[in-house]
Amino acid sequence: MLQTNKKTTIEFAQLKHLLSVNARTVLASAILAIMLAWIVIHEVPNEILFPWLSVMMLINVVRVGVCNYQIKHPTYHPQPINQRLVVFRLGLMLSSIGWGVISLMVIHYGHLDQQLFVSYMIAGLSAGAVVSYSIDRISAMTYLIFAVLPTLCGFIWVGHAISIPMALAGLVYMAFSIYSIYSYHRSLVESLLLRRQAVEREEEIKRLAFYDVLTNLPNRRLLMDRLRHALVVSNRSGKRGALLFIDLDHFKLLNDTFGHSMGDLLLMQVAERLKQCVRETDTVARFGGDEFVVMLEELSEDSAIATQEVERITSQILNQLNAPYQLSDSEYVSTPSIGVAMFGEHGMSHDELLKHADIAMYQAKKSGRNIVRMFDFDMRSDVPIKRSAH
Numbered sequence: 001m002l003q004t005n006k007k008t009t010i011e012f013a014q015l016k017h018l019l020s021v022n023a024r025t026v027l028a029s030a031i032l033a034i035m036l037a038w039i040v041i042h043e044v045p046n047e048i049l050f051p052w053l054s055v056m057m058l059i060n061v062v063r064v065g066v067c068n069y070q071i072k073h074p075t076y077h078p079q080p081i082n083q084r085l086v087v088f089r090l091g092l093m094l095s096s097i098g099w100g101v102i103s104l105m106v107i108h109y110g111h112l113d114q115q116l117f118v119s120y121m122i123a124g125l126s127a128g129a130v131v132s133y134s135i136d137r138i139s140a141m142t143y144l145i146f147a148v149l150p151t152l153c154g155f156i157w158v159g160h161a162i163s164i165p166m167a168l169a170g171l172v173y174m175a176f177s178i179y180s181i182y183s184y185h186r187s188l189v190e191s192l193l194l195r196r197q198a199v200e201r202e203e204e205i206k207r208l209a210f211y212d213v214l215t216n217l218p219n220r221r222l223l224m225d226r227l228r229h230a231l232v233v234s235n236r237s238g239k240r241g242a243l244l245f246i247d248l249d250h251f252k253l254l255n256d257t258f259g260h261s262m263g264d265l266l267l268m269q270v271a272e273r274l275k276q277c278v279r280e281t282d283t284v285a286r287f288g289g290d291e292f293v294v295m296l297e298e299l300s301e302d303s304a305i306a307t308q309e310v311e312r313i314t315s316q317i318l319n320q321l322n323a324p325y326q327l328s329d330s331e332y333v334s335t336p337s338i339g340v341a342m343f344g345e346h347g348m349s350h351d352e353l354l355k356h357a358d359i360a361m362y363q364a365k366k367s368g369r370n371i372v373r374m375f376d377f378d379m380r381s382d383v384p385i386k387r388s389a390h
Contacts, residue, residue: 130184246294278313317336
């Protein structure tokens with residue numbers, strides 16, 4: 001899986017870079033094709049030159065159109081990314097074949113100065129390809145093989161006194177270009193992977209700062225941030241909200257009897273069940289130990305209806321958390337005690353709401369556990385300064 005993600009990351013970066021340089025490389029190719037056609041128009045037969053120029057322009061137009069579409073409609077899935085890379089390489093191959101063909105024609109029909117000009121032009125295009133396409137070795141090598149190699153073969157085929165040394169110099173140039181492609185490619189990929197690792201480390205630091213490692217739920221810090229924001233939104237919109245403080249009954253006994261590994265299994269399953277009971281707009285957080293907090297947002301503006309919505313959700317939570325858990329090879333039954341505090345009615349600040357939801361949860365435990373208690377201000381007089389272990 002890690003290797004697959006690494007490969008996809010590299011291919012995505014390759015495609016992104018190739019698409020970004022495509023417009024200017026195609027423009028350069030089109031301009032040089034027109035210049036070459038103008039220079040050799042009297043030597044290369046028109047029945048060869050004009051069809052070649054038309055095909056090259058068509059290839060360039062199609063390449064620009066396809067690349068612009070891919071830029072406007074990006075994809076992040078492995079298979080489409082790979083397919084788009086193949087399409088780009090195919091377009092580049094057709095373009096490089098076109099340059100290889102015309103170089104052979106100019107060498108065959110043209111004078112020495114025109115032959116030197118086309119070799120100079122091919123060398124410039126291939127050097128640009130090394131710089132522009134080396135992030136993808138296949139693209140860079142494709143251009144080099146199909147554009148430069150035919151030119152060198154043409155010089156050997158002509159057999160002039162100057163053409164043979166030019167072909168040999170071209171082979172040295174090609175060997176150096178291949179080495180440069182591999183060197184540039186390795187450096188670019190290493191830089192890409194280093195950036196990827198830096199991003200992953202940053203994301204991991206953020207995750208550890210705001211999410212619980214065991215359950216992957218928002219932790220207390222992220223809950224506080226979301227709660228502050230939810231209170232502001234509730235005051236502006238008039239929509240109500242609620243805070244549910246959930247504590248697992250007799251959790252300490254489970255840890256002491258079967259070990260912390262069993263306790264961790266229970267906490268992870270509780271987290272999954274809680275997420276299934278709430279809406280996308282709500283937040284389920286692990287507050288610490290065996291305590292969870294559920295923040296309900298966008299409840300009805302009407303107090304009675306909002307209370308009914310809370311009762312429906314808490315009833316669903318009770319049913320879900322009362323169902324047996326499979327802990328390793330054993331079946332275990334756990335129950336929750338739930339305290340509820342409503343936005344506004346039971347507190348205007350996040351500290352007040354948490355405190356009052358906690359007090360209501362304590363009253364649920366005191367009343368026999370496995371029940372829900374809505375906060376009432378009279379409850380505050382019945383809470384010890386330091387609550388005993390749950």
